[in-house]
Amino acid sequence: MHAFLIKPQCLILILKYEGVLNMNKLKKIGLTALAGSLIAGSVNAADMAVTGTAALTFGGGDENKNTGNGWSMSDGVTFSASGEVNDIGVTLSLELDGGAAESYTAQLMDDRSITLTLPDDMGTLTFAGHGGSSALSAIDDKMPAAYEEPWAVVTGASVAVINGDAEEDMFTYSYSHDSGLSFTAAYHNAEAGQSVESYNDFAVAYTGVEGLTVGYGTGTDHSTATDSEESTMYATYAMGGMTVGVQTSEKDVEGGATSDVDTSGFGISYAVSDDLSVSLGQHVAEYNSGDDQEATAVGISYTMGSMSIAGSYHTVDNIANTSTDDRNAYEVQIKFNF
Numbered sequence: 107m108h109a110f111l112i113k114p115q116c117l118i119l120i121l122k123y124e125g126v127l128n129m130n131k132l133k134k135i136g137l138t139a140l141a142g143s144l145i146a147g148s149v150n151a152a153d154m155a156v157t158g159t160a161a162l163t164f165g166g167g168d169e170n171k172n173t174g175n176g177w178s179m180s181d182g183v184t185f186s187a188s189g190e191v192n193d194i195g196v197t198l199s200l201e202l203d204g205g206a207a208e209s210y211t212a213q214l215m216d217d218r219s220i221t222l223t224l225p226d227d228m229g230t231l232t233f234a235g236h237g238g239s240s241a242l243s244a245i246d247d248k249m250p251a252a253y254e255e256p257w258a259v260v261t262g263a264s265v266a267v268i269n270g271d272a273e274e275d276m277f278t279y280s281y282s283h284d285s286g287l288s289f290t291a292a293y294h295n296a297e298a299g300q301s302v303e304s305y306n307d308f309a310v311a312y313t314g315v316e317g318l319t320v321g322y323g324t325g326t327d328h329s330t331a332t333d334s335e336e337s338t339m340y341a342t343y344a345m346g347g348m349t350v351g352v353q354t355s356e357k358d359v360e361g362g363a364t365s366d367v368d369t370s371g372f373g374i375s376y377a378v379s380d381d382l383s384v385s386l387g388q389h390v391a392e393y394n395s396g397d398d399q400e401a402t403a404v405g406i407s408y409t410m411g412s413m414s415i416a417g418s419y420h421t422v423d424n425i426a427n428t429s430t431d432d433r434n435a436y437e438v439q440i441k442f443n444f
Contacts (some may be wrong), residue, residue, distance in 0.1 A: 194223065197221040200217075230281075245337065260401070291308040321340050417436065
């Protein structure tokens with residue numbers, strides 16, 4: 107879009123010819139031209155992008171997972187607009203996603219956020235209306251995997267994961283230094299049905315040694331009337347096509363020692379080629395009483411341009427600390443990125 111300037115002499119000749127030379131109409135034309143010029147400048151200052159994903163998934167082996175006949179689909183189209191205001195980069199991201207509900211009345215707007223890129227490399231500040239991650243939830247399982255985490259896919263196994271408290275309408279600040287040190291902090295106000303008190307957590311990571319990443323995160327979960335102190339630490343190391351990792355987390359419930367949970371994870375992945383990867387992972391949740399939940403998974407993924415095929419097989423014993431609940435499950439997915 108372009109704004110055109112008309113010389114005053116030409117404008118007067120045109121107005122005389124049409125017989126409309128009077129001050130009121132001249133003012134109207136001038137204001138219209140100014141408004142058009144402002145609109146043109148705003149459009150030129152913004153970059154627009156649209157991306158999308160579509161996935162077809164088949165799962166089975168888990169009798170308690172409600173997937174109908176085993177087939178399901180996921181989809182999403184993300185619109186983003188970015189520009190700069192007073193040396194501050196501004197990015198708006200909106201995702202259209204019908205979700206799993208088989209109803210045209212279901213909410214179509216999914217993840218949405220506003221991100222401010224601060225000047226002088228001072229980091230980024232994001233406000234996520236929906237779909238954001240807190241500092242701790244973003245690193246709940248950093249183990250290398252070709253597809254899903256060991257505790258995924260099987261119904262009920264994810265309850266043992268220590269992942270902080272990520273809610274709607276949340277602020278997240280991130281900063282990365284050239285030395286390889288990064289810092290992330292998250293905050294959201296108390297809100298009925300979400301958090302009894304305001305929540306905040308933070309995480310740090312270091313990548314200054316080639317192939318090595320180490321990190322730590324901690325926070326206090328106020329989503330229930332009983333507070334929980336949660337923390338995690340992890341390390342991964344990549345050498346050639348192989349990546350290995352270890353992670354340990356703990357959850358200390360205020361006044362409830364029997365509810366405390368300690369978890370440990372291990373993962374190894376190998377890139378057979380640029381397109382093919384395989385992995386093996388394990389996740390153990392230790393409770394103060396009862397049997398520990400033990401989850402193991404093998405995964406594989408293959409990429410062909412914008413299409414990928416991936417799957418994993420999971421075995422979980424003593425789900426959610428229940429000795430009589432052992433199950434296996436598998437999942438295969440074909441995904442397209444646009």
